[in-house]
Amino acid sequence: MSLNLRMVVHLLGWVLCIESLFLCFPLVASVIFWEPVIWVYVVVALGCLVVGFALTRCKPKRTDFYAPEGFVTVALSWILLGMTGSIPFVLTGEIPFYIDALFETVSGFTTTGATILTDVETLSKASLLWRSTTHWVGGMGVLVFVLAIIPLVGGHSIYLLRAESPGPSVSKFGPHMKDTAITLYKIYMAMTLIQMVLLLLGRVSLFDALNIAMSTAGTGGFGLYNTSIAGYSVYVQVVVAIFMLLFGVNFNLYYALLCRRAKDVFKSEELRVYLALAAFATITIAINIVRQVGSVSEALNQAFFQVTSIMSTTGFSTADFNLWPDYSRTLLVILTIIGACAGSTAGGMKISRVILLVKHVRRELRFLNHPRSVEVIHFEGKRVQHEVSRSVNAFLIVYLMIFVCSMVLLSADHFDFVTNFTATATTLGNVGPGLNVVGPLGNFSGFQPFSKLVLIFDMLAGRLELFPMLLLFTPSTWRNR
């Protein structure tokens, strides 16, 4: 039997329909602010709806849906989202080149927040809102949204969740896939709304509050101004920093809180390490930059914001950390690579994978001393299954391979090593800013189109946890099984 392509196409149709639904956000904004770009969003939204609806009419003949279909659907969905979502930017003339628009949109959906725009403030309100909307949708995942609204065949839909959600082992909350997807989006929406209200209390305009909240929720990082969040009050900066930290936490823990299982939350190893790492980085960076910044409180504020922004892979900034001392810069790059908790909207390698890798190394060391020792690795109070260990190790290897290949391809461009290294790390980790040319106040516009394509691949691979994108290019996925 070959891949169930009709099913894949059917689901892609749904993805396009959802995209047209979300295109209504900028559409409404352009109506309110009465901007000339209104026709662009009307045309694109309608186009997506018509094509999407036509594709959903492609009724699957067979209902079999296994892991390959899951991976292929997810990978193709995200490529499709990027390709169609970039059309408005080209049509409005705000980003004339398609590759640039594609980079910007993929950066949006993958919640990277890396931009090729040299002056964000010239964009129309509608396009600004569309950028933030892509973050919000991309954060929790489009197919999770699809799962929440359509009645999907059978139980195999777990393969979709697994392919799109971050983390070494993905699980449902309850018996039904659909309920899990709905619960995830409910938590997500509630948290976004709370953040918006808090921002409004800090005298931020409604438009800004909506954009910042959506961008934070997806841990994206597209700002409305060239200076990102630096122009807002300290209160706003602290609110954003705290919410960035919160959106980097595994959503299963919020679900546990909802079920009044607070004990699980306190017991979570990953959360503890995440918070400890954030505290450690904040304090040491604050000490490191205090002389440069001037006051202790300002140093702590800037360090806390930058650390949470980088760890949660959001990429907002309130200071140009490119100018900070080397210790701080180095630590931030390392945090870029690590990322936040599994099952959150953040990117990176994920804290849980790092913990598992460290535990493996520790076991290996003990094994060298006691060659006959037997040791079972535990994580979150449960025994780690062999498959999970294997996939974590494979993840690391694939991560390094993609990293190295990207670096080599980027080096053909005309930038220095630090720029290339951090550009790769930041796109693969879905963070946004890197160092030097791609620093917090810089942008990616100087790269050649080919380099941009490489970085687009990195962003998609990073968001989908490497494997779906690779499987798309693996012949055996397409061959008869």
Added chain:
Amino acid sequence: MKIIIVGCGKIGSTLAGELSHSGHDLTIVDLNADRLSQLTNSLDIYGVQGSAASYQTLLEAGVRDADLLVSTVDADEINLLCCLIARQAGTPHVIARVRTPLYVDDIRFYREQMGLSMAISPELVTAQEISRLIRFPSAIKVEAFNKGRVELVELKIPERSGLNGKSVSNADKLQKSGVLVCMVRRGQEVMIPDGRFVLQSGDRIAVIVPPGKSRELLRLMGVEEEPIKSVILAGGGKISYYLGRILLREGIDVKIIERKPERATELSELLPGATIILGDCTDKELLTEEGVEDIQGFVSLTDLDEENVMLSLYVGTRSKAKLITKINHVSFDEVIDNLPIGSVVYPKEVVAGMIAQYVRTMQNSMGSSVETLHRLGGGAEALEFYVRANSPLIGKPLQDLQLKQNLLVCSIIRQGKNFVPRGKDALQAGDSVIIVTTQTGLNDLSDILK
């Protein structure tokens, strides 16, 4: 309904498949993570890894607010313990699989004193199912409705039958005796026939008959039926023991062929009325010696599915005995249905069917009105509904109702008497109706409308 299934072995996974397709909230508990993830990958259910007898695991699975827990792990003791914990934690209905004959006899105590809703011994229910087939040898399946007032009999139209080539409405012999053909299986296809449907030899049909009339019906169809007086059971496992016990009580001669000397001795102690033969039942000579050629019933009950199939095939060539084959694992029913091995009994499906029926009855008390449900294979179901006084269908002639496709109102039972409904008949409050359909998941009588 929230249902917890403990153990994902044969019965657990069959049951999970069945119940999740009818839309229940399923949680499955098993110690083995591999087996668990295999099942949770293919079905929309929630998996909890842990020991069945651990309170913590069961709490995680949600025993506090579950409606039903079914424990199907290998060890009876764990099943009973698991049910006990669940009962104490607040699950109102608990079902345990209990297979050791010693405990099976104690089931009444567990039911009354420990609050067990149902104890299922797969071997006992399989034996009961087989005994029903032996009592009614030409049937492939016999199911009872309305406390036995009506029976649904599934049988094969024999060669040289008067029904061959006749349409359902033209088979006047059937018409006269008040028998309705409500389902036809031809090869893999399952059809709900209308009046123009032409029957063929080899079709498997399901008919609804009042219990007394079944013999008469068979005669009309050209099947000579003699009651079975002697059977050979190949293999001396637990099913053979239970089956032997039931058959001996009915005065049927039972011969059991068992390979292991210890078990053979044990059996002869347990079943003094039966003839126990020590030997290999795949030994052709032994079979001939024990009179396989004139035997009236032959039941293959060894542990190996392949051996059972081969045995039945062989005996089928040597005698005219009614063949019954037990199959544990093999899931190639497309192939098995076409083999001349008589009636096939799948213990896991018998058990899963019983539990699914229990679930239906539970739903019944929660608002649905399904009284009985039997699965006919190939996705068809026969359901019995009770017509409540507030049903919207009351008083309307059946011919005016917009019924769903592939759905047939086969029988109405009014004041203890059943009749095949005509287009002009209308339902009354207090009636029971039997519906045969390939549309699964009907919960209420009004669901039969489009």
